[in-house]
Amino acid sequence: MTDTRGPRAGEDAKSGAEARAGTSAQGPGAPRNPLGALGGPLARLGEARHLGLVAALVLLALVGLVTRPDNFATASNLVSILSLAATIGVITVGMTFVIIGGGIDLSVGAIMALASVWATTLATQSYGPFVMIVCAVLVGTGAGLVNGLLIAYGRLVPFIATLAMLVAARGLAQRMSDRRTQLVQQGNEAIVELSTTRVLGLPLLVYVFALVVAAGWVLLNRTTFGRRTYAVGGNPEAARLAGIDVRRHTMLLYALSGLCCGIAAVLIMARTTTGSSTHGDLYELDAIAAVIIGGTLLTGGRGSIIGSILGLLIFTLITNLFILNGLNTSDQLIAKGLIIVVAVLLQRRGLRSPT
Numbered sequence: 001m002t003d004t005r006g007p008r009a010g011e012d013a014k015s016g017a018e019a020r021a022g023t024s025a026q027g028p029g030a031p032r033n034p035l036g037a038l039g040g041p042l043a044r045l046g047e048a049r050h051l052g053l054v055a056a057l058v059l060l061a062l063v064g065l066v067t068r069p070d071n072f073a074t075a076s077n078l079v080s081i082l083s084l085a086a087t088i089g090v091i092t093v094g095m096t097f098v099i100i101g102g103g104i105d106l107s108v109g110a111i112m113a114l115a116s117v118w119a120t121t122l123a124t125q126s127y128g129p130f131v132m133i134v135c136a137v138l139v140g141t142g143a144g145l146v147n148g149l150l151i152a153y154g155r156l157v158p159f160i161a162t163l164a165m166l167v168a169a170r171g172l173a174q175r176m177s178d179r180r181t182q183l184v185q186q187g188n189e190a191i192v193e194l195s196t197t198r199v200l201g202l203p204l205l206v207y208v209f210a211l212v213v214a215a216g217w218v219l220l221n222r223t224t225f226g227r228r229t230y231a232v233g234g235n236p237e238a239a240r241l242a243g244i245d246v247r248r249h250t251m252l253l254y255a256l257s258g259l260c261c262g263i264a265a266v267l268i269m270a271r272t273t274t275g276s277s278t279h280g281d282l283y284e285l286d287a288i289a290a291v292i293i294g295g296t297l298l299t300g301g302r303g304s305i306i307g308s309i310l311g312l313l314i315f316t317l318i319t320n321l322f323i324l325n326g327l328n329t330s331d332q333l334i335a336k337g338l339i340i341v342v343a344v345l346l347q348r349r350g351l352r353s354p355t
Contacts, residue, residue, distance in 0.1 A: 101232050
């Protein structure tokens with residue numbers, strides 16, 4: 001006897017996969033939350049975490065006011081904090097997408113260094129600031145695309161692929177620059193003006209950072225690309241069954257991370273007026289730590305741009321307090337390591353007992 005329920009069973013299986021992937025067909029009554037049925041509890045958990053991060057920022061600010069009242073609350077120090085956060089923050093936006101998508105990118109600092117060196121070579125600078133900016137963005141995106149191809153189609157583990165890119169990009173940057181710092185030449189002041197020109201008291205690079213954050217938020221929360229990112233990170237197999245090209249999407253996530261590294265290279269050139277193979281040293285640590293502190297799961301499928309930026313500001317503020325109070329770099333690294341461990345432990349505890 002023929003089983004007439006076959007097509008119906010197939011439809012049920014497909015709709016079940018879509019529900020698990022969080023990418024059900026878009027219709028008037030389709031849920032907009034990419035986290036599906038768990039969206040409500042996890043959204044409330046995310047809001048509570050954001051409030052906790054804001055409270056931590058307020059507490060750190062109070063510590064700064066108490067320990068360094070003459071230096072902390074000055075306009076120059078606040079601008080310094082935001083300028084430093086801007087460069088790492090652009091990278092953090094790209095890192096947020098990668099980690100939500102279930103990956104990791106250890107090469108972001110090295111890619112930024114490579115893009116800055118390539119853009120400040122004399123051959124590139126002779127064509128003017130516009131070409132330098134385009135060069136930095138293309139180099140960053142290209143390196144990220146290579147990461148994505150190796151991971152998505154070469155089936156390399158993200159940790160290994162991006163670690164290889166970290167080493168290779170640093171080496172190539174050192175080779176191109178002959179281990180020398182390359183200055184932004186006269187005639188390319190438009191790049192430097194991103195750091196020196198101020199609007200309402202803030203450098204233009206802070207506004208560039210704000211634009212990247214806004215674009216990242218819209219892309220993650222208001223587009224199909226963002227919903228697919230959550231789906232791929234949460235359950236790749238269910239996402240595949242729902243019709244998402246998981247490999248293509250993974251490749252695009254790493255290309256997006258590389259694009260952010262290229263933009264960050266422009267900002268670091270503006271801040272330092274140089275391109276150097278040493279730029280971005282340990283930026284991958286700061287970016288990953290900011291994303292984790294902001295509540296993004298290392299296993300993927302959950303996170304937010306706002307949380308990552310709050311985590312970044314906490315990390316930047318801690319660094320600033322260490323510098324103002326004369327603590328050395330070794331103590332800063334130890335503190336950052338402890339913060340990462342505590343953040344991961346809190347994540348695991350929150351997953352075991354969601355509220």
